[in-house]
Amino acid sequence: MEKNIDDFMEALLSLNRVAARRILEDAASIDKISFIENVVIAALERIGEGWKSGIFALSQVYMAGRICEELIDEILPPGDPDRKDQPKMAICVLSDHHKLGKTIVYSLLRASGFDLLDYGTMEVEELVQRIKDDKIKIILVSVLMLHSALKVKHLKEKLDSLNLDVKIVVGGAPFRFDKQLWQEVGADAMCSTASEAVLVIKSVMEGSL
Numbered sequence: 297m298e299k300n301i302d303d304f305m306e307a308l309l310s311l312n313r314v315a316a317r318r319i320l321e322d323a324a325s326i327d328k329i330s331f332i333e334n335v336v337i338a339a340l341e342r343i344g345e346g347w348k349s350g351i352f353a354l355s356q357v358y359m360a361g362r363i364c365e366e367l368i369d370e371i372l373p374p375g376d377p378d379r380k381d382q383p384k385m386a387i388c389v390l391s392d393h394h395k396l397g398k399t400i401v402y403s404l405l406r407a408s409g410f411d412l413l414d415y416g417t418m419e420v421e422e423l424v425q426r427i428k429d430d431k432i433k434i435i436l437v438s439v440l441m442l443h444s445a446l447k448v449k450h451l452k453e454k455l456d457s458l459n460l461d462v463k464i465v466v467g468g469a470p471f472r473f474d475k476q477l478w479q480e481v482g483a484d485a486m487c488s489t490a491s492e493a494v495l496v497i498k499s500v501m502e503g504s505l
């Protein structure tokens with residue numbers, strides 16, 4: 297695993313898309329999702345840490361993110377044609393521009409047979425309107441910055457004030473750093489990984505959340 301992370305990091309840092317794709321394709325033929333969760337995310341986090349300590353440039357962090365986004369779009373399969381009978385749901389990035397986590401969750405849920413709308417990046421007001429118009433029952437919210445995470449509280453208040461019965465499922469770095477944060481902002485559930493979202497959605501469908 298460590299060697300995979302090192303090799304993948306090296307390919308990203310040298311902007312070598314071909315090498316990055318080859319590593320991803322070789323390993324992903326075994327289990328795509330666990331490779332993404334254990335290698336791609338670890339490599340990006342280490343590159344981010346390297347940027348914080350001044351070893352790497354922000355442009356390297358940015359390009360590493362872009363390359364991963366493109367590769368993941370290519371390797372994750374399209375959704376199961378046999379869509380599940382499910383509550384209406386949508387996913388968005390709230391107020392920041394870290395899109396990769398959202399892209400992975402979206403692709404994974406579709407690959408697992410769920411159907412969901414992709415709202416892209418939104419602010420609270422616009423998001424509430426879309427949830428209302430589309431009659432959404434589960435909103436999946438991805439954030440990577442603390443100030444965006446705190447906006448979930450505002451989202452919850454707005455939904456409650458309109459009596460909209462919507463489950464809020466959150467994920468992303470601030471919630472992984474602070475394990476109580478999802479409850480403090482009024483979310484119904486938090487997922488540390490994309491695959492946990494499948495379990496949470498099943499709980500909502502069974503009425504246990």
Ligand code: B12
Pocket residue numbers: 333336337340341343344345348354357358359361362365391392393394395396397398400401436437438439440441442443465466467468469470472486487488489490491492493
């Ligand atoms: C790559 C990256 C970038 C790229 C983003 C490229 C892109 N297209 O996404 C670029 C260079 C653009 C960028 C910019 C910035 N970044 Co940045 N970035 C990162 C970095 C290194 C990795 C993020 C990432 O893509 N990880 C990989 C993805 C796949 O992981 P993930 O999002 O966590 O998602 C997984 C799980 O969390 C979960 N998940 C995520 N969301 C959801 C949602 C649901 C519903 C579910 C079920 C699950 C789930 O599933 C995913 C897959 O398992 C992080 C470091 C970190 N530790 O996260 C910093 C980080 C997020 N960035 C940070 C900062 C500060 C910035 C900038 C302000 C930097 C600057 N000075 O300009 C800007 C702000 C841009 C903006 N306005 O949004 C900080 C935020 C700190 C904070 N407390 O707020 C971090 C934490 C770095 C740090 N330690 O300081 N960044």
